[in-house]
Amino acid sequence: MSSPNRLRIDRTALADNWRALARMSGTAACGAAVKADGYGLGARLVIETLATAGVRDFFVATWDEARAIADLGVSIAVLHGVRPEDVAEGLPIYARPVLNTAAQVALWRSAGAGRACDVMVDTGMNRLGLTVEEVASGMLDGLAIDTLMSHLACADEDSAMNAAQRDRFAALAGRIDAQRMSLANSAGIALGHSFAFDLTRPGLSLYGGVPRAELAGAIRQVVTPEAQVIQRRCVKAGEVVGYNALWVAEHDTEVAILNIGYADGYWRGFSNSGAAWFGDVRLPVLGRVSMDLTAVDVSAAPELLESDWLVLDYALSEAASASGMSQYELLTGLGPRFERL
Numbered sequence: 001m002s003s004p005n006r007l008r009i010d011r012t013a014l015a016d017n018w019r020a021l022a023r024m025s026g027t028a029a030c031g032a033a034v035k036a037d038g039y040g041l042g043a044r045l046v047i048e049t050l051a052t053a054g055v056r057d058f059f060v061a062t063w064d065e066a067r068a069i070a071d072l073g074v075s076i077a078v079l080h081g082v083r084p085e086d087v088a089e090g091l092p093i094y095a096r097p098v099l100n101t102a103a104q105v106a107l108w109r110s111a112g113a114g115r116a117c118d119v120m121v122d123t124g125m126n127r128l129g130l131t132v133e134e135v136a137s138g139m140l141d142g143l144a145i146d147t148l149m150s151h152l153a154c155a156d157e158d159s160a161m162n163a164a165q166r167d168r169f170a171a172l173a174g175r176i177d178a179q180r181m182s183l184a185n186s187a188g189i190a191l192g193h194s195f196a197f198d199l200t201r202p203g204l205s206l207y208g209g210v211p212r213a214e215l216a217g218a219i220r221q222v223v224t225p226e227a228q229v230i231q232r233r234c235v236k237a238g239e240v241v242g243y244n245a246l247w248v249a250e251h252d253t254e255v256a257i258l259n260i261g262y263a264d265g266y267w268r269g270f271s272n273s274g275a276a277w278f279g280d281v282r283l284p285v286l287g288r289v290s291m292d293l294t295a296v297d298v299s300a301a302p303e304l305l306e307s308d309w310l311v312l313d314y315a316l317s318e319a320a321s322a323s324g325m326s327q328y329e330l331l332t333g334l335g336p337r338f339e340r341l
């Protein structure tokens with residue numbers, strides 16, 4: 001089966017990005033967040049590539065995500081912890097929960113049967129995790145804790161909160177019986193070695209995302225969408241293109257209609273702002289991106305034919321600015337219709 005759009009995934013760049021992040025993590029081990037189906041790339045492909053490169057710790061959001069990759073035999077931590085429903089379904093032994101609440105701790109004490117777990121402590125983000133006081137209160141005594149972790153709220157900014165969270169987390173060292181401590185996501189790795197602790201947990205930058213300027217030189221693009229031209233037409237001066245006639249031709253313009261749209265994750269924010277490439281020729285998006293179709297100005301590519309392929313401009317920092325979406329959304333929105341190559 002051949003699809004009219006495809007996603008090129010550069011596995012060498014993926015592995016190289018991990019090596020760069022591992023280097024920046026200093027003496028800490030470097031894992032990989034592969035939740036949301038490997039940030040939209042496909043968790044299996046990502047894990048196979050990264051396990052070969054040397055990754056030993058993988059992070060998913062839910063037990064469903066863990067089950068889907070169970071046969072790969074890698075170490076998996078389930079970030080959202082454990083629910084009574086998960087226990088009722090039988091707890092797979094290849095994954096361990098990251099306990100976030102007092103109720104999850106209690107559940108794991110009875111259902112975990114002494115098996116290893118991780119623990120999330122909230123150091124200021126107020127998303128998931130036990131409070132510092134709960135963690136210090138002895139609530140965790142007797143648990144076999146592999147990794148004590150916390151998560152940075154503003155690592156992609158120069159915020160005083162970064163050092164404050166790091167210091168709150170560091171103060172727990174030695175007070176909790178855990179094998180390892182882990183704080184930094186991709187942006188956190190760029191904040192320096194004092195944020196790395198024993199294990200870092202990058203996601204975004206593995207896949208080419210650049211959340212801080214320090215990472216720009218080290219991280220390469222991994223994902224490139226391509227779409228086939230369905231139709232080529234000349235739009236006469238004064239005519240319009242697309243829904244709501246958001247683009248009006250100032251002069252006669254050659255237009256190609258591509259087999260890609262917001263249902264593929266090529267978001268409406270690229271309307272009149274995205275671009276595609278035909279070789280070295282940049283072709284601007286015209287008008288509103290539809291569910292399954294996008295128009296581009298191909299006046300600069302007279303030799304382009306129907307059924308030719310165009311490469312979407314998808315360097316994540318620039319594409320995020322162009323579309324108003326986050327780099328995370330640009331990755332995790334990539335839909336199932338792409339043939340992943």
Ligand SMILES: *Cc1c(COP(=O)(O)O)cnc(C)c1O
Binds near residue numbers: 079184185202
């Ligand atoms: C998603 C996630 C990560 C990875 O974050 P990136 O910003 O994608 O590098 C790390 N830790 C936790 C707890 C997460 O939820």
